[in-house]
Every structure is written in C-alpha cells, then in structure tokens.
Amino acid sequence: MRWIVLLAAAALAACGDVTVETFTYDDRHDLALDVHAPPDAADTPAVVVIHGGGWWTGKRKEMARFPDRLARMGYVAATIDYRLVPGVRFPDPVRDAFCALAYVRAHAEELGIDPDRVAVLGYSAGGHLAAMLGVAADVAELQDDGCPSGRTGAPRAVVSGAGPMDLTLLDDETTHNFVGVPYDKDSPVWKLASPVTHVGPGEPPFLLVHAYNDRVVDVAQSQLMYRALRGAGNLALLLELEGGGHAFNDGAGLGAIEYELAIDTPESWMATVDFLAQTVGTP
Amino acid sequence: MMRAAIVVLALVAASASAQAQPSPPPPPSPPPEPEPATVSEGPPRRTIISIPVFALSWNAFAIQAEQPLWRHISGMAAIGIRDGADGDYQSTTVAVGGELRFWLRPHQRGWFGGGRIEAAVMRMSAPPFVDTVGNGYRTIGTTSMLTEGLVGGYRLVLFRRVDIVPTLGLLVREDFPDNGIPADLWITGFAGLELGWVFQ
Numbered sequence: 005m006r007w008i009v010l011l012a013a014a015a016l017a018a019c020g021d022v023t024v025e026t027f028t029y030d031d032r033h034d035l036a037l038d039v040h041a042p043p044d045a046a047d048t049p050a051v052v053v054i055h056g057g058g059w060w061t062g063k064r065k066e067m068a069r070f071p072d073r074l075a076r077m078g079y080v081a082a083t084i085d086y087r088l089v090p091g092v093r094f095p096d097p098v099r100d101a102f103c104a105l106a107y108v109r110a111h112a113e114e115l116g117i118d119p120d121r122v123a124v125l126g127y128s129a130g131g132h133l134a135a136m137l138g139v140a141a142d143v144a145e146l147q148d149d150g151c152p153s154g155r156t157g158a159p160r161a162v163v164s165g166a167g168p169m170d171l172t173l174l175d176d177e178t179t180h181n182f183v184g185v186p187y188d189k190d191s192p193v194w195k196l197a198s199p200v201t202h203v204g205p206g207e208p209p210f211l212l213v214h215a216y217n218d219r220v221v222d223v224a225q226s227q228l229m230y231r232a233l234r235g236a237g238n239l240a241l242l243l244e245l246e247g248g249g250h251a252f253n254d255g256a257g258l259g260a261i262e263y264e265l266a267i268d269t270p271e272s273w274m275a276t277v278d279f280l281a282q283t284v285g286t287p
Numbered sequence: 288m289m290r291a292a293i294v295v296l297a298l299v300a301a302s303a304s305a306q307a308q309p310s311p312p313p314p315p316s317p318p319p320e321p322e323p324a325t326v327s328e329g330p331p332r333r334t335i336i337s338i339p340v341f342a343l344s345w346n347a348f349a350i351q352a353e354q355p356l357w358r359h360i361s362g363m364a365a366i367g368i369r370d371g372a373d374g375d376y377q378s379t380t381v382a383v384g385g386e387l388r389f390w391l392r393p394h395q396r397g398w399f400g401g402g403r404i405e406a407a408v409m410r411m412s413a414p415p416f417v418d419t420v421g422n423g424y425r426t427i428g429t430t431s432m433l434t435e436g437l438v439g440g441y442r443l444v445l446f447r448r449v450d451i452v453p454t455l456g457l458l459v460r461e462d463f464p465d466n467g468i469p470a471d472l473w474i475t476g477f478a479g480l481e482l483g484w485v486f487q
Contacts, residue, residue, distance in 0.1 A: 259340065
C-alpha cells in the first residue's frame with residue numbers, strides 16, 4: 005500500500021498550484037459551479053465542464069478530474085451543477101447550463117478568463133447539454149430571462165462525449181423522464197430537446213467522442229450529429245473508441261476492461277487537448 | 288507421487304527407529320498419515336499460453352504466457368497491440384506487462400492474488416485541423432503509461448488443457464503525455480478474462 009500512498013501524494017503535490025473556488029451562479033435555485041484556476045490567470049481560455057448521469061443524478065464534483073487537469077495545463081475550468089429530474093424536466097437543465105455559461109462570461113475579469121474563448125465539455129447527459137449550448141443559443145425558449153447573468157451566445161467550441169443527440173431515437177424511461185411528455189417521434193418537444201434538430205450553418209467546432217460498444221447511448225447518436233454538422237458546413241471531428249463502452253473502456257492494451265469514461269481515456273484526452281488548442285487556443 | 292511420499296515417510300521412520308536402537312523399543316503406534324503434498328514437491332511443470340479475451344477485436348490483440356516459478360508462485364508476461372481510435376483519429380498502443388501470482392494451492396488452480404505491472408506507449412494522429420478530409424495525418428502526441436495493480440482471480444482448467452481465468456483488480460495508472468498535458472495519476476478497477484491452453 006505504501007507505493008499507492010506515495011504516488012497519490014506525488015499527484016496531489018503536482019496539483020498544488022491549482023486553486024478551487026465555488027460560486028453560486030443562480031441563487032434562485034441554489035446552483036453552484038467550482039472554478040479550478042491556475043495561479044495568476046488573466047485573459048485565459050476557459051472550459052465549462054458538465055457532468056452526466058441521465059439528467060437525474062450526478063453532481064459537479066464527479067467531474068473534478070477534468071477541470072483539475074485542464075487547470076494544471078493553464079486553462080480556467082469550471083464544473084457546474086444543474087437541476088435534475090424529477091424535480092424539473094426539459095428545458096430547465098438546458099436553461100441552467102446556459103445560465104452557468106453566462107455567469108462565467110459575465111465574471112470573466114474576476115475569473116481571469118477571455119469571455120470569447122470559452123469551450124464547453126460534457127459527458128453523457130452532460131454531452132447532450134454541451135451540444136445544446138453549441139447549437140441552440142438562438143432558441144429563445146431555451147434560455148431563461150430570469151438568469152442573473154442574462155442570456156449568452158454559443159460557446160467557442162464544444163466537446164461532447166457519448167451525448168444523446170437525437171432524443172426521438174431513444175425510447176427509454178430516462179429520456180421520457182427528462183423530456184417529460186409522452187414519446188412521439190413527431191412531438192415538437194422531443195425535437196426541441198434534440199441537439200441535431202438545431203444544427204445549421206455557423207455552429208462552433210465540435211469534437212464528438214464516443215465508444216463503439218456503448219450500450220447506454222449508442223455511437224450512432226454521435227455519428228448522426230457528426231454528419232449533420234458536417235453536412236451544414238461546420239467543423240466537426242469524431243473520435244470513436246474501439247472496444248470501449250459508456251463507462252468501461254480498454255486499459256493500456258493488455259486486455260483488461262477498466263472503469264473509465266470514454267471521454268477520460270488517454271486517446272480522448274489527446275484529442276480534446278489538441279481540439280482546445282485549435283479552437284480556444286493554448287493558455 | 289503419493290506412493291513416493293509414503294516410501295519417503297517410511298524411510299524416515301525406519302531411520303529414526305534405527306537411531307533410537309539403544310533405548311527400549313517404543314510401543315507400536317499407527318504409521319503417520321502421509322501428507323498429499325510433501326516438502327520435496329516442486330511447482331507444476333507446465334506453461335500456459337493465453338489470450339485476454341477482452342483484448343480481442345479486429346483492431347487489438349494480446350497474448351500472454353504463464354510459467355510456475357515456485358509451488359505457490361507463478362509469473363506471467365504479456366504483450367499487446369491495439370488500434371484504439373477511429374473516426375477522424377488514429378492511435379496505436381503497444382503494451383508489455385508482467386504479473387506475479389500467489390496461489391492458494393500448490394497445483395496453481397483455484398484462487399490466486401497477485402501484483403501486476405504494465406508499460407504502454409500510445410501514439411495518436413489526427414487530420415490537419417482546418418481541412419479534415421483527405422490531407423493526410425499529423426501526430427498530435429504520444430502518451431507513455433505506467434500501470435501498477437493488485438489482481439485477484441480464479442483458474443479453472445477444463446479437460447486438463449483448456450485454461451479459463453477471470454480476474455478482477457485495482458489499478459494505479461500514470462499517464463505521461465508529451466504534448467503539454469500534465470502527467471496524471473488515478474486509481475480504477477478492472478476486469479479481465481483469459482482463455483488459454485495448457486502445455487505440459
């Protein structure tokens with residue numbers, strides 16, 4: 005056990021320069037975000053990180069690995085909470101995510117970020133919300149006029165891992181509970197809740213990450229979004245992971261399946277960091 | 288082997304009896320129960336070549352060899368290669384690893400626990416960013432990975448030849464990317480399944 009303790013201590017020491025501060029971005033619903041920042045951040049590109057959990061579970065601290073590692077690279081990164089089912093239903097989680105993005109931009113100087121270089125990154129349900137931020141900023145009903153920081157525009161770039169993109173193809177209880185109305189392929193609400201519906205020209209660059217053997221959200225969802233984005237003339241990149249799943253992915257290469265989100269694999273980190281460098285720039 | 292053990296025990300008993308000659312003969316007592324496993328028994332003589340089933344796909348392959356070292360200890364070495372990324376990306380991972388297994392029983396079947404170490408290198412490529420179609424690939428980085436872990440499992444041998452070993456474990460992994468991503472360390476669980484052939 006000693007070597008585990010020593011390695012963990014070394015890792016913690018490496019994180020020593022990153023500060024973590026909690027801010028309430030919407031006091032009406034007591035919603036908070038944690039900002040992980042490198043020392044002396046100023047005019048720095050930022051990343052808003054959105055957790056998954058089928059829109060009904062999860063919390064911002066579950067994604068702390070992402071903002072922490074990004075902050076150690078020099079980015080300012082915030083991981084956010086949003087309201088969950090069954091307390092709310094669509095579009096409230098989307099509105100919360102927009103509100104968090106608006107808060108980060110409105111407090112750019114205080115947080116040491118460049119408000120024009122903010123990317124969003126999410127996984128699973130968080131990947132869906134990240135995609136909605138990317139393509140639906142101009143849909144009036146998806147932003148909340150009561151948000152303390154007001155309305156906001158689309159982020160500069162989107163990283164979406166294993167996110168549902170066309171909810172009309174997901175006839176499952178989780179999606180039903182999120183949308184909140186009976187399933188109907190032609191239902192305007194189901195289409196409104198689907199990122200692929202809103203794709204048009206001029207969307208921000210997308211990186212879509214999905215494992216081939218994902219049994220929770222089929223890889224076809226990201227492939228569909230990829231084709232829609234590219235078809236409308238946008239820049240989209242697709243990273244498909246061989247052999248992996250939603251939360252279990254190949255290890256280093258010797259055949260063990262590890263508990264690891266598809267977006268947390270070494271391949272995904274490599275692609276994400278390259279994508280961020282090309283879109284919001286390096287710190 | 289059982290017969291040899293009885294003979295050895297009988298010789299030891301006879302020798303002890305001869306050394307004790309000057310004193311009055313002890314009352315007759317029943318011979319001691321022979322132990323099925325004697326001190327002189329060595330490790331099983333066999334080599335097992337197996338494939339981690341979860342590594343098998345069109346884009347990945349790994350193979351491993353296990354050799355008994357002592358009565359309760361065996362050593363395993365593995366090598367693997369995997370093309371882990373698809374879509375707009377390409378990646379190749381080459382990995383080598385080893386495991387020391389401590390068996391509850393000297394015949395090295397049933398339950399075991401052990402320690403594992405793996406080293407891997409993953410190289411990743413992507414198309415040029417602005418034009419993602421048809422302009423070749425650029426390397427976006429290389430990650431070296433070092434993994435240490437604790438593993439437990441169970442060996443089942445069918446028809447004396449077919450080796451099946453499910454495993455569970457806990458890993459500590461460190462990544463060392465070369466493209467500005469800071470090194471990272473995390474602990475995670477893993478599951479494996481080995482299917483092999485016993486050579487003896």
